[in-house]
Amino acid sequence: MCGIIGYIGKGEAFPVLVSGLNKLEYRGYDSAGIAVNVDADADADANEDELNLQKYVGKLSEIKFEAVDGSIGIAHTRWASHGKVTKENAHPHLDCRNEIAVVHNGIIENYKELKERLIDKGHSFRSETDSETIAHLIEDFVSDGFSFDDAFVNALRMLEGCYTVLAVRKGENRIAGARKGSRSLCIGLSEGTEGPGLFPSSDVLAFLEWADKVIYLKSGDVFFADTDLNLKIYNLIEDRIVERPIDTVKCDAEEVKKGEYEHFMLKEISEQDETLLRALQQDKNTVTEICEEMRRAVGTFFIGCGSSYHACLAGSYLFSEIAKVHVNTALASEFENYEDFLTENTLVLAISQSGETADVLDAVNAAKRKGSRVVGMVNRDGSILTRDCDQLLMMNSGPEFCVLSTKTYTSQVVLMAMLAYAYAGRCEEGLEKIRSLYLDIYNLTSRTVREHVHELAEMLYKRKNIYLIGRGLQYTTALEAALKIKEVSYIHAEAFAGGELKHGSLALIEDGTPCIVFVSSNNRSKILSNAEEVKSRGGYIIGVSSEREEVFDFWVKVPDAGELNPIIQIIPMQVLAYELALLRGLDPDKPRNLAKCVTIT
Ligand code: F6R
Numbered sequence: 001m002c003g004i005i006g007y008i009g010k011g012e013a014f015p016v017l018v019s020g021l022n023k024l025e026y027r028g029y030d031s032a033g034i035a036v037n038v039d040a041d042a043d044a045d046a047n048e049d050e051l052n053l054q055k056y057v058g059k060l061s062e063i064k065f066e067a068v069d070g071s072i073g074i075a076h077t078r079w080a081s082h083g084k085v086t087k088e089n090a091h092p093h094l095d096c097r098n099e100i101a102v103v104h105n106g107i108i109e110n111y112k113e114l115k116e117r118l119i120d121k122g123h124s125f126r127s128e129t130d131s132e133t134i135a136h137l138i139e140d141f142v143s144d145g146f147s148f149d150d151a152f153v154n155a156l157r158m159l160e161g162c163y164t165v166l167a168v169r170k171g172e173n174r175i176a177g178a179r180k181g182s183r184s185l186c187i188g189l190s191e192g193t194e195g196p197g198l199f200p201s202s203d204v205l206a207f208l209e210w211a212d213k214v215i216y217l218k219s220g221d222v223f224f225a226d227t228d229l230n231l232k233i234y235n236l237i238e239d240r241i242v243e244r245p246i247d248t249v250k251c252d253a254e255e256v257k258k259g260e261y262e263h264f265m266l267k268e269i270s271e272q273d274e275t276l277l278r279a280l281q282q283d284k285n286t287v288t289e290i291c292e293e294m295r296r297a298v299g300t301f302f303i304g305c306g307s308s309y310h311a312c313l314a315g316s317y318l319f320s321e322i323a324k325v326h327v328n329t330a331l332a333s334e335f336e337n338y339e340d341f342l343t344e345n346t347l348v349l350a351i352s353q354s355g356e357t358a359d360v361l362d363a364v365n366a367a368k369r370k371g372s373r374v375v376g377m378v379n380r381d382g383s384i385l386t387r388d389c390d391q392l393l394m395m396n397s398g399p400e401f402c403v404l405s406t407k408t409y410t411s412q413v414v415l416m417a418m419l420a421y422a423y424a425g426r427c428e429e430g431l432e433k434i435r436s437l438y439l440d441i442y443n444l445t446s447r448t449v450r451e452h453v454h455e456l457a458e459m460l461y462k463r464k465n466i467y468l469i470g471r472g473l474q475y476t477t478a479l480e481a482a483l484k485i486k487e488v489s490y491i492h493a494e495a496f497a498g499g500e501l502k503h504g505s506l507a508l509i510e511d512g513t514p515c516i517v518f519v520s521s522n523n524r525s526k527i528l529s530n531a532e533e534v535k536s537r538g539g540y541i542i543g544v545s546s547e548r549e550e551v552f553d554f555w556v557k558v559p560d561a562g563e564l565n566p567i568i569q570i571i572p573m574q575v576l577a578y579e580l581a582l583l584r585g586l587d588p589d590k591p592r593n594l595a596k597c598v599t600i601t
Contacts (some may be wrong), residue, residue: 002091002105003027005206006074006166008175008225009190009197013037013073014065016199020206021077022060026401027202027595030080031057031090034065035101036073037168049171051101055090059590071197071227072175074166076103079595082111083128093132095139096123099170102138104131105202106163106183114158134165142169149224152176156222156236164202175200178222178236184356184384187223187231189213189246198225204249204382205399215244216382250381265402265488265581265588269574272407273442276567278396279411280418280431290349290375290391291423294325297347297373303332304351305359307405307480308412311351314476314566315416321473321563322420322430335363342370349375353400353408355383364388377415379408393419402589404487406574409480410441413566437567440559444571450579453572456542456554457579460514466491467508469534470518471498471527477518477566481573488591489580498523498530511538517552518569519545521560544569 003024007016017034033055040048052070056063060077076091083089092101108114111130114137119125123136134155141151148169156165162181168174177200179185188199188211199207200223204214217223220237221244235242261267294300302312312329319327330338332350342348348367352360355378364374364385376389379397386392395411414434421430443449460466466485470478478495485493496505498517509515517531531541531551543552546560556572558565581588 002079002202003077003206004075004103004105004164004166004185004200004202006103006168006175006177006200007197008072008227009229010227011071011197013070014067016197016207016210017073017075018065019209020199020201021075023205023208024077024201024203025060025590026403027077027079029059029590030078030085031055031087032060032063032075032077033090033092034073034075035092035103035168036068036070037170037172038068038070051094051098051168051170053092053094053098053101055087055092057085057087057090072168072173074101074103074168074175076105081107082130088127089129091131093127093129093135095135097139100135100138100142100167101169102131102135102165102167104134104163104165106165106181107161108133108159108163109161110159134159134167138167148172148174149176152178153222153234153236156180166200173226175225176222177225179217180219180236185217185221186382187215187217187225188249189215196229198229198231200225203380208249212249213246214249214382215246216387217244218387247382263402263578263587263589265404265406265578268400268402268407269571269578270445271398272410272445272571273438275397275407275411276414276438276441277435278398279414280434281396282393282415282418284427286391286393287419287422287427290393290419293347293373293375293391294327294423296345298343298345299341300327300347300349301335301338302327302329302349302351303335303360303363305332305357307409307483308351308353308357308360310476310480310483311409311412311416313479314413314473315420317473317476318416318420318563319423322417322426323423325423331359332357332363333359335359336366339366339370342367342372344371346370346372347375348372349377350385350389351377351412352383352385353379353395353405353412355380355385361385361388377412379411403591403594404484404577404588406484410567410570417564417567433564434567437561437564440561440568441571444558444568445575449572450575453556453575454579456556457576457583459554460491460576461489461580461583463514464492465508466493466514466516467505467534468493468495468516468518469498469501469527469530470495471523471530472520473563473566474518474520474523474527474569477569477573478516480570481516481577484574484577485580487594488577488588489584489586490592491580498527501530501533506533506537509534509537509539513539514542515539516542516544516573518565519543519547519549520562520565521546522562544572
């Protein structure tokens with residue numbers, strides 16, 4: 001759950017590393033570090049070759065790296081998994097002689113055993129991480145007389161688990177790197193005059209402003225690059241030199257800026273009118289083929305995690321309502337419990353913004369082992385899921401920097417609705433209906449709505465609990481809204497299907513307990529009677545609906561969009577979560593204990 005960037009070429013590594021780390025902060029942000037190879041021949045201030053290492057604990061905005069000259073460097077932003085948040089545990093990690101520096105994302109499953117063996121051979125470790133083992137393993141092979149490249153490959157062969165790793169060695173004109181399993185690694189290529197170079201990274205976002213070409217490495221790929229931009233890629237599994245295609249980077253550098261907005265979260269919430277339209281930009285044949293696959297399949301599963309799972313759930317209700325067909329939904333992290341039912345005739349639709357959530361990738365691999373067809377619904381271009389599935393629908397939302405998903409959630413629901421309409425043979429009508437939400441969404445992200453929601457946030461930000469209820473599609477919105485509130489404001493928020501309250505949870509309602517109620521015209525009377533149940537026990541009712549109802553103490557007005565309600569009712573709730581975070585003095589873009597891309601299972 002970390003971000004990695006490296007640079008090797010004719011320019012300076014330092015600015016690339018610092019800028020790249022800032023772009024990668026969304027992946028993890030409790031500590032960061034850089035290692036730059038200082039070449040005594042090129043740097044007049046250096047008496048001898050040196051490996052300049054700088055590591056800090058804290059957010060990147062608080063870290064001040066000291067500028068250093070050198071055209072080879074690696075950097076890492078960490079979100080702790082093995083070992084506490086300390087300077088020692090931050091990357092890069094060094095070998096005993098401070099000559100080899102390594103950055104790593106992933107999990108080395110057999111690190112304890114390797115570490116014990118290395119300690120027995122006299123190596124001393126400074127950190128509690130699994131990652132440091134890699135630096136000592138390389139050192140061990142170098143001491144045995146292997147070249148840096150061979151030592152790197154030999155070390156990789158001893159690792160069990162999955163990884164993205166980059167390594168440099170003092171005095172060596174090289175970066176070595178590799179990826180295995182569910183960790184991504186790509187290499188940006190720039191021929192620009194300022195500093196032509198190669199930019200190995202976990203994400204294209206890290207080098208967008210420098211490179212416009214990219215190579216995506218496959219699992220098992222190892223690369224070696226030098227300052228003359230020679231690049232060699234070798235695949236460990238196939239045991240041969242391989243060629244990987246060079247793609248054009250499909251991302252606009254402007255999209256990675258906050259612009260007029262104070263936070264990415266607000267920017268991304270505000271972009272949803274546009275992202276709605278962008279999600280609809282799909283190849284008709286692909287949509288038709290996916291519907292055909294669903295028709296042929298004996299059983300379809302929608303799978304995902306967190307918000308993406310809520311989109312799966314919304315999708316299953318949409319398919320019931322619009323296409324009159326049943327689909328199964330499963331949390332990707334629970335999918336192993338369904339594996340016995342997968343066959344060659346099963347279709348799995350995996351939803352993931354990042355395309356790199358480990359639970360999703362594991363579930364997809366399990367489905368593929370059973371011969372099932374896999375369709376991916378992904379936002380991040382070039383991510384592992386985009387390459388691992390049989391069919392692909394891209395969300396086209398542009399990069400999402402805030403750790404919370406907002407615009408990608410609505411895009412996922414848009415795509416689900418689009419598929420359901422297409423399945424029902426009502427494609428054009430569906431597209432028109434979805435498109436017509438554009439103005440409503442624009443209005444829901446306006447200053448007026450934000451001010452109104454701010455009033456609500458003022459009333460709620462000191463509360464310990466908030467409850468949310470809805471029925472049918474509105475239940476999925478309640479779940480998603482509760483997740484948004486929890487993640488960013490740290491207030492306990494819990495969603496219930498309206499009809500379930502009477503089965504126990506009404507016990508939680510006391511005088512003044514806030515309860516947000518999502519109303520739709522098609523189940524208005526039932527949900528309003530659930531709201532009455534809460535109100536009669538002292539609850540404070542916040543209605544999200546097109547009409548003001550008597551039971552409401554506070555009203556958030558949203559147009560009634562029928563089956564498309566989940567696309568618009570969530571928007572004021574995203575704004576509410578944002579406002580709650582601000583009022584509680586929290587940074588909405590970087591909530592605690594969360595990472596944008598969850599690469600551990
Ligand atoms: C919620 C959130 C997470 C993600 C989940 C899945 O705001 O961001 O719950 O939805 O980690 O991530 P992806 O969609 O990248 O697989």
